[in-house]
Amino acid sequence: MTVTELPGSGTEEPRAGTGADGAAEEYSVWPATTTEEPGGRVLIAGVPLDDIADAHGTPVYVLDEAEIRYRCRTYRSAFPDADVHYAAKAFLCRGLVRLVDEEGLGLDVCSAGELELAVTAGFPPERILLHGNAKSPADLDTALRLGVGRIVIDSASEIARLAAAVGPRGHQKVMLRVTPGVGAGGHAKIRTGTDDQKFGLSLRDGHAQHAVARVLGQPQLELTGLHCHLGSQITGTKPYLTALRRLVGLTARIRDAHGVVLPELDLGGGHGIAYRPGDPVLDPTALARRLRAALAESCAAARLPVPRLLVEPGRAVVGPAGVAVYRVLAVKTTPGRAFVAVDGGMSDNPRPALYGVRYAPRLIGRRSSAPTARTTVAGRHCEAGDILAEDVALPADLRPGDLLAVPVAGAYHLSMASSYNLVGRPPVVAVRDGAARLLVRRETLEDLRARDVGL
Numbered sequence: 001m002t003v004t005e006l007p008g009s010g011t012e013e014p015r016a017g018t019g020a021d022g023a024a025e026e027y028s029v030w031p032a033t034t035t036e037e038p039g040g041r042v043l044i045a046g047v048p049l050d051d052i053a054d055a056h057g058t059p060v061y062v063l064d065e066a067e068i069r070y071r072c073r074t075y076r077s078a079f080p081d082a083d084v085h086y087a088a089k090a091f092l093c094r095g096l097v098r099l100v101d102e103e104g105l106g107l108d109v110c111s112a113g114e115l116e117l118a119v120t121a122g123f124p125p126e127r128i129l130l131h132g133n134a135k136s137p138a139d140l141d142t143a144l145r146l147g148v149g150r151i152v153i154d155s156a157s158e159i160a161r162l163a164a165a166v167g168p169r170g171h172q173k174v175m176l177r178v179t180p181g182v183g184a185g186g187h188a189k190i191r192t193g194t195d196d197q198k199f200g201l202s203l204r205d206g207h208a209q210h211a212v213a214r215v216l217g218q219p220q221l222e223l224t225g226l227h228c229h230l231g232s233q234i235t236g237t238k239p240y241l242t243a244l245r246r247l248v249g250l251t252a253r254i255r256d257a258h259g260v261v262l263p264e265l266d267l268g269g270g271h272g273i274a275y276r277p278g279d280p281v282l283d284p285t286a287l288a289r290r291l292r293a294a295l296a297e298s299c300a301a302a303r304l305p306v307p308r309l310l311v312e313p314g315r316a317v318v319g320p321a322g323v324a325v326y327r328v329l330a331v332k333t334t335p336g337r338a339f340v341a342v343d344g345g346m347s348d349n350p351r352p353a354l355y356g357v358r359y360a361p362r363l364i365g366r367r368s369s370a371p372t373a374r375t376t377v378a379g380r381h382c383e384a385g386d387i388l389a390e391d392v393a394l395p396a397d398l399r400p401g402d403l404l405a406v407p408v409a410g411a412y413h414l415s416m417a418s419s420y421n422l423v424g425r426p427p428v429v430a431v432r433d434g435a436a437r438l439l440v441r442r443e444t445l446e447d448l449r450a451r452d453v454g455l
């Protein structure tokens with residue numbers, strides 16, 4: 001079998017990405033194990049995607065295990081003295097929990113559900129952080145029952161609730177989420193470091209300092225450090241450096257006011273990835289180098305010991321490892337463009353509708369010699385806005401039955417999937433060394449019907 005590599009998808013190191021601060025260069029958006037046969041079949045980790053589509057139906061999500069492990073290892077070696085917590089909200093299933101554990105990362109969860117799933121899959125609770133701007137009683141009770149490593153307090157009203165739940169003889173390590181007044185992220189809806197939004201306690205208006213005093217007044221809560229999460233899909237290092245300096249400044253003021261030196265500092269996640277060739281990315285190694293230097297400098301200036309750094313990447317760990325495979329159900333042309341409708345859509349990937357994100361789908365399973373046409377890839381749902389990719393160049397001869405694959409589908413697709421129109425959520429198949437393994441089965445009508453208890 002002759003196998004050629006996809007353009008730009010080689011194993012020649014380009015996936016380490018561009019330098020920080022965004023210098024865009026041609027960058028593969030397919031997992032590094034991707035290959036293509038002359039007839040147009042595309043393989044990941046040696047497994048043809050069309051075989052997976054035949055075996056499991058479509059839509060189907062494929063996760064390249066080697067890509068995830070590579071990304072976990074890149075983070076571990078970029079941040080050797082820090083704790084890297086994978087942000088489970090990007091995507092979570094038991095197979096992934098095991099893999100992240102094997103790679104030595106911690107976990108960041110934000111609900112009792114994510115927490116229970118991780119711990120029952122064998123993840124050590126002490127390596128888990130619990131987040132949430134509105135933690136439910138179940139979230140807090142589960143965290144305390146399972147013994148999570150840290151709970152990140154997000155609001156003043158949470159302090160007394162948590163202290164009461166821990167009880168006077170209990171003990172819980174906590175961090176405090178601060179908004180450092182830094183706006184960053186790929187879309188307004190995913191910027192969380194500014195002051196006037198639902199997350200965290202503002203540094204600027206003094207609420208953060210006030211909350212610190214209240215937490216320190218609760219003997220059962222051990223404040224280990226400050227936390228911030230600036231936003232998601234950030235492609236430059238500057239916002240992180242600004243936030244770091246502001247948080248070190250607050251750490252120094254806490255030392256001065258209370259005589260307490262906080263041993264940890266969590267800068268959250270948000271590291272940007274490429275969805276299309278040429279998109280800028282945030283290189284974790286460059287980020288780590290700059291954070292380390294800035295931390296050393298700011299701490300020296302404030303005469304503070306350097307705290308242990310924590311980071312929480314989600315998208316950058318799993319996003320580029322995922323490929324969504326759809327089957328074309330219908331085609332139509334208007335005077336302006338061609339529409340190709342597939343068997344998934346906003347129920348498995350709401351990101352284009354939510355944030356206007358642009359993807360680069362391609363035909364797989366056969367090679368076409370037709371010229372390309374401006375094509376809009378539409379989903380199957382009952383909304384005109386259910387568009388997966390607008391104005392992309394695809395072969396003009398696409399027809400029902402063809403397979404389209406969308407790379408960089410590993411993060412915030414299935415974790416945000418819905419049961420809109422009761423189509424059922426797609427399965428997840430992991431590939432490794434020429435073998436495919438089902439991680440999550442397809443949601444069936446029976447699953448959906450089982451929730452509906454009737455009149």
Ligand SMILES: Cc1ncc(COP(=O)(O)O)c(C=O)c1O
Nearest residue numbers: 087229232269270312313314315
């Ligand atoms: C507190 C926190 N940490 C980490 C993440 C992970 O972000 P990303 O997947 O962009 O790395 C998020 C989501 O944006 C978050 O809210």
Ligand SMILES: N[C@@H](CCCC[NH3+])C(=O)O
Nearest residue numbers: 089190232233351411412
């Ligand atoms: N869900 C968003 C990112 C938000 C991350 C969660 N705090 C996305 O799809 O890009």
